[in-house]
Amino acid sequence: MKKGIYLSVACVVSLCAAEAELGTIDVEAKVDTEVVKDVHGDDIKSADLAEALFKQSPAVSMVRRSGVANDIILRGQKKDNINVTIDGAKIYGACPNRMDPPVSHILTNNIDYIEINEGPYNVEDFGVLSGDVKIHTIKPGKEISGDVNLGLGSWGYQKGAFSLSGGTDTVRFLLSGSAEKSEQYEDGNGNDFAQQQDLYIQSHPTAKGMAYLPGQRDMDAYEKKTIMAKLFWDITDDQELRLSYTGNRSDDVLYPNTPMDADYDDSDIYTIEYVVKNLGAYSKKLSFDLYQSEVDHPMSNRNRKSVKVKGEITHHLETKMQGARLKNEFDIDNHALAMGIDYSLRNWDGAYYKNGNPFPAKRFHSIWDVDTENYALFMKDKVNLDKLILDIGLRYNDTTVSTGRPGVSDNSYNGLDGHLFATYESSTSVKFFAGFGSASRVPDGKELYYHDKMGKEIGNPNLDKVVNNEFDIGFDLQFEDATVKGKVFYSYLQDFIFYNADLKKFENRDSVIYGFELSGTYIATDSLYFDYGMSYQRGKKDDPLMGQKGTDMPEIPPFKFNAAANYDWDDTLTFRAELVASDSWSDFDEENGEQKLDGYGILNLRGTKQLGDFEIIVGVDNVFDTKYAVSNTYKDLTLIAGGGDVMPMNEPGRYFYTNIKYSF
Numbered sequence: 001m002k003k004g005i006y007l008s009v010a011c012v013v014s015l016c017a018a019e020a021e022l023g024t025i026d027v028e029a030k031v032d033t034e035v036v037k038d039v040h041g042d043d044i045k046s047a048d049l050a051e052a053l054f055k056q057s058p059a060v061s062m063v064r065r066s067g068v069a070n071d072i073i074l075r076g077q078k079k080d081n082i083n084v085t086i087d088g089a090k091i092y093g094a095c096p097n098r099m100d101p102p103v104s105h106i107l108t109n110n111i112d113y114i115e116i117n118e119g120p121y122n123v124e125d126f127g128v129l130s131g132d133v134k135i136h137t138i139k140p141g142k143e144i145s146g147d148v149n150l151g152l153g154s155w156g157y158q159k160g161a162f163s164l165s166g167g168t169d170t171v172r173f174l175l176s177g178s179a180e181k182s183e184q185y186e187d188g189n190g191n192d193f194a195q196q197q198d199l200y201i202q203s204h205p206t207a208k209g210m211a212y213l214p215g216q217r218d219m220d221a222y223e224k225k226t227i228m229a230k231l232f233w234d235i236t237d238d239q240e241l242r243l244s245y246t247g248n249r250s251d252d253v254l255y256p257n258t259p260m261d262a263d264y265d266d267s268d269i270y271t272i273e274y275v276v277k278n279l280g281a282y283s284k285k286l287s288f289d290l291y292q293s294e295v296d297h298p299m300s301n302r303n304r305k306s307v308k309v310k311g312e313i314t315h316h317l318e319t320k321m322q323g324a325r326l327k328n329e330f331d332i333d334n335h336a337l338a339m340g341i342d343y344s345l346r347n348w349d350g351a352y353y354k355n356g357n358p359f360p361a362k363r364f365h366s367i368w369d370v371d372t373e374n375y376a377l378f379m380k381d382k383v384n385l386d387k388l389i390l391d392i393g394l395r396y397n398d399t400t401v402s403t404g405r406p407g408v409s410d411n412s413y414n415g416l417d418g419h420l421f422a423t424y425e426s427s428t429s430v431k432f433f434a435g436f437g438s439a440s441r442v443p444d445g446k447e448l449y450y451h452d453k454m455g456k457e458i459g460n461p462n463l464d465k466v467v468n469n470e471f472d473i474g475f476d477l478q479f480e481d482a483t484v485k486g487k488v489f490y491s492y493l494q495d496f497i498f499y500n501a502d503l504k505k506f507e508n509r510d511s512v513i514y515g516f517e518l519s520g521t522y523i524a525t526d527s528l529y530f531d532y533g534m535s536y537q538r539g540k541k542d543d544p545l546m547g548q549k550g551t552d553m554p555e556i557p558p559f560k561f562n563a564a565a566n567y568d569w570d571d572t573l574t575f576r577a578e579l580v581a582s583d584s585w586s587d588f589d590e591e592n593g594e595q596k597l598d599g600y601g602i603l604n605l606r607g608t609k610q611l612g613d614f615e616i617i618v619g620v621d622n623v624f625d626t627k628y629a630v631s632n633t634y635k636d637l638t639l640i641a642g643g644g645d646v647m648p649m650n651e652p653g654r655y656f657y658t659n660i661k662y663s664f
Contacts, residue, residue, distance in 0.1 A: 031423050031433050031476050032487075034059065034116040034519075049103045049111070049135075054630070055580060055604070057116060058533030059517055061557040063631040064649045066255050067182050067221035069104035069265070074131045075118055075489070076513050076537040076556040080444050081466070083125050083132035087244060088325075089271050089291035090125065092346060094317040095262070096367065096446040097638050099255060100297050103133065105248050105267045107226045109149075109161040109178050112138045119489065120439030120468050121419045123378045123395035124325070126344050127441040129468045130491065130513075137246070140165045140174035140230050146664055153657035155192075156183035156220070167232075174230040181223040184254065187650035188627030193221065193256035196650060197640075200257075204642025209306035210259050216303040222253040242273040257633075257640050257647040259306070260299040260315065267295045285329040293321045313359065313453060315366060317350030336382040342395075346372045348445040349404075352453045363455040369404030370445030391421040391435075399442050403449045413442045413465045421472075431476040440467045447497055447506045460506045467494040484520040489513075498554070499636035500545045501592040510542040511553055532563040538587065545592075554589035554634040558582055558599070572610040579603055585632060593635030593646045600628035602651075617659040625654040 036056050050070035054062040063071035063078065074082045084091065084102035093100035115134040122128040144166035151159035161178035184192040191199065194217040201208050212219070230244040246269040253262040272290040279286055298316040301307050327340035350366040351358065358364035375398045383390040395417045402410040419437030426432065443463040450459040474487030495508035515537035523529045539553030564578035581601040588594035606619035633639055633646035640647040 031431055032117065032119070032121065032421065032435070032472070032474075034118075036114040036116065049106060049108055050101070052108055053103070053114070053116075053133075055562070055578065058519060058535040058560055058562045059116060059118060061560065061630065063098070063101075063555075064629070064651060065099060065258070066253055067185055067652075068224060069100055069222070069250065069253060069262075071098050071101040072103055072133070073555055073557060074116070074133065075491075075515065075535075076539050076553065077130040078555060080127060080441055081129045083122065083128040084135070085125060085132070086135045086246065086269060086293075087137055087271050088273070088289055089269050089293055090321055090323055090344060091267070091269060091293040092295070092319050092321055092348070094295040094297035094319040094348070094350070095265075095299065096317070096350070096450060097258060097260075097299070099253065099258070099262050099299060100250075100265045100267070100295060103135070104250075104265075105269065105293075105295070106135055106137065106246065107178055107224070107248070109163070110137050110176050110226065110228045110246070112136050118487075119419075119435065119472050120417070120437035120470050121391070121393065121421055121435060122439075123380060123393035123417060123419070124327070124338075124340070124342065126342060126374045126376060126397070126399075129439050129441040129466060130470070137228060137230075137244075138163065138165075138174065138176065140167060140172035140232055142167055142169065142172055144664075147661050149659055149661035151180070151657065151659040153182075154655045155185045155652075156181075157657065158182075159659075170234045172232045174228070176229075177225075177227040179223075179225045182221050184219070184221045184256075185652040185655070188622065188625045188653040189650075190653065191650070193254055194218075197256055197647070200640065200647045201642065204644055204647075207640050207642030207647070209304065209309060210640045211305050212256075212303055213305055213307070219252065219254060219303065223251045225249045238277040240273075240275045242271070242275075244271045245269070254303070255299075257649045259304065259638060259640060260301050260313075261303050263298045263300055263302075263314070265295070265297045267293065269293045282330045283328055284331060287325075287327050287329075289323075289325045289327075291321075291323050295319050311355045314353045314356075315350065315453065316353065317348070317367065319346065319348045321346045334384045336384070338378075338380040340378050342374070342376040342378060344372075344374045348372075359453070360455055363451060365405065366451055366453070367445045367449060370401065370449055371403075372399065372401045372442065372445065374399045374442075387425050389423045389425075391423075392419070393437075394418040397440070401442060401445070401448060403445070405449060408449065408461060411443070411448060411461065411463075413440075415440060415465075415467075429478040432474070433476070434471075434473040436469075436471050438467065438469045440465050443497060443506075452504075456504065458504055458506070463497060463506060464495040464508050466496050466508075468492075469494070481523040482521060484518075486516070486518045488516040496541075496553075498541070498545055499592060499634070500548070501635040502545075502547050507545060509545060511539060512542070513537055513539040513553065513556065527568045529566050530564065531566070532561075534559065534561045536560075548591045550589060550591050552587050552589050554592055554594055554636070555632065556587065557630075558585055558587075574608045576606045576608075577603065578606075582630070588632060589634065593639070593641070594632045595645050595648070597629050597632060597648065600626055600630075602626060602628070613663050615659075615661045615663070617657075617661075619657050621655040621657075622651070622653055627653070 053060040061073040118131045146164035159180035163176040165174040233241045248267040250265040300314040323344040378395040381392045398414045417439045421435035423433045470491040472489045477484045491513045493511045496511045517535045519533035539556040541551040561581045584599040585597040603623040604621045
């Protein structure tokens with residue numbers, strides 16, 4: 001019996017999930033979806049969602065920027081090439097240097113589960129070029145329940161968090177909050193942020209102005225607070241209203257391989273969802289969603305030696321995303337249909353200041369009041385043909401990108417996206433799937449209109465939209481004691497947007513990415529079970545960028561392998577040992593700042609003990625205190641460069657942590 005439970009849980013983690021009550025996964029089973037479960041319960045080490053996904057999913061790589069607020073790469077894609085939503089709300093960061101990527105605006109203690117959908121197979125959301133990450137936060141329940149937890153870790157890490165939920169048969173509420181802070185972590189050689197800078201500057205002395213001031217070398221790495229509130233109201237048996245708010249406040253976040261640090265990073269996310277069911281034969285479910293997300297992000301050099309020479313330079317940016325969607329779902333014979341209208345408007349504005357005054361005086365805007373407005377119609381059809389299921393989707397986009405900068409014309413983009421995805425179930429334990437999709441995303445405000453602090457135009461207002469034409473094929477096998485899932489993909493990217501470091505300009509170029517993924521589970525005994533996953537991608541430009549010779553695509557991580565052994569000593573005590581390993585970077589875009597990085601293998605250990613209503617977790621990451629780096633140094637980000645190689649960011653060394661949680 002225990003074996004069956006383990007296998008069911010393992011399948012949920014790697015493949016799919018079914019509808020369930022509070023605290024479990026609530027999503028339609030899909031063979032092409034990876035579900036990362038129970039982030040609220042399992043990933044309590046820190047607020048950083050990117051690090052949690054990097055450890056759990058072989059398809060996800062991480063871009064390390066600091067001790068928190070790191071970015072993700074999915075199948076060799078990042079930034080606007082992947083879509084991130086939080087409870088259906090699309091959110092963007094304000095920083096053009098990715099100090100505040102979308103996944104940084106929600107903390108792990110507020111997350112229930114995450115869907116990772118690879119490929120251009122989502123027509124409901126705007127700009128799903130190569131995949132999307134759907135973050136689902138914890139939901140309120142009827143019974144009064146909650147938890148309080150305290151976390152401690154190496155380098156002065158401290159975290160406190162709580163959640164409280166309850167209500168009646170018709171009205172339910174949830175309130176959740178947390179606060180955490182950490183000192184600078186040390187890499188495997190024992191060097192903190194300031195010391196990593198020192199080592200780089202020794203061989204690149206022209207970068208000495210980027211070092212921390214003597215009085216700032218021991219600053220904390222970050223301080224972060226969050227709050228989330230939800231209200232669910234069942235107005236009638238067939239009507240429901242859901243309201244939610246998420247606030248995130250981050251202060252003094254250090255970015256040691258970047259010329260500036262974040263003074264603060266504040267975000268607010270508001271969502272409203274109204275659902276009406278059973279309106280008639282042609283409306284099984286009608287839903288109306290509204291959302292707004294706002295981010296306020298100033299960064300400056302006030303902690304760096306450069307402030308003594310250049311003065312205090314501040315780059316202050318804000319972005320606001322507003323969206324609405326109306327979707328109607330109904331069934332006709334063996335067709336499950338959904339049709340809808342989607343609208344979104346993003347505003348992005350940023351400016352430079354020197355000692356509090358606009359700088360430079362005549363062209364102080366970096367991103368000048370840029371609006372990206374999208375109108376779309378979409379349709380989905382799920383056709384059930386016994387053992388064969390066809391998923392069909394179409395979306396028509398009409399998008400305008402405009403700027404407040406005088407004399408610059410609007411950019412307009414429109415076109416049809418679509419896909420066909422087939423799943424064949426030859427038996428209850430064997431499935432095969434294949435899909436073809438074509439999707440697009442428009443250039444963002446930075447790629448089109450960005451100017452650096454000296455007034456140089458980095459953006460290219462003549463950029464075309466990017467189109468991904470992708471083919472996927474794979475299998476899903478379930479045995480008595482094991483599961484295996486494999487997938488290969490080929491993606492032809494028309495007019496992909498690259499940064500040319502020689503010209504300091506963005507440009508389009510056709511490219512190809514292909515690769516494979518393999519994952520699975522194995523139940524060895526009633527107490528011992530394993531899970532594993534691996535991924536590989538390769539990316540090539542059809543032609544070199546202007547004035548260059550190389551054709552390797554940037555930000556294509558090497559072969560990555562994740563594996564874990566799980567052992568249940570008894571019903572109250574469990575252990576987990578996980579390995580995260582990667583090959584070295586042998587194919588990279590050297591002309592645009594990337595460099596060779598060594599391979600690595602990291603062992604993480606964790607034990608969990610239940611004592612009544614208390615749960616105690618003790619763990620150690622990077623057991624052997626290895627010095628390594630996971631993210632490369634592509635110059636589309638402004639990183640410290642002292643006339644040669646760009647400064648990489650090393651990962652944390654050996655890290656001890658513990659968490660005590662009380663549930664009621």
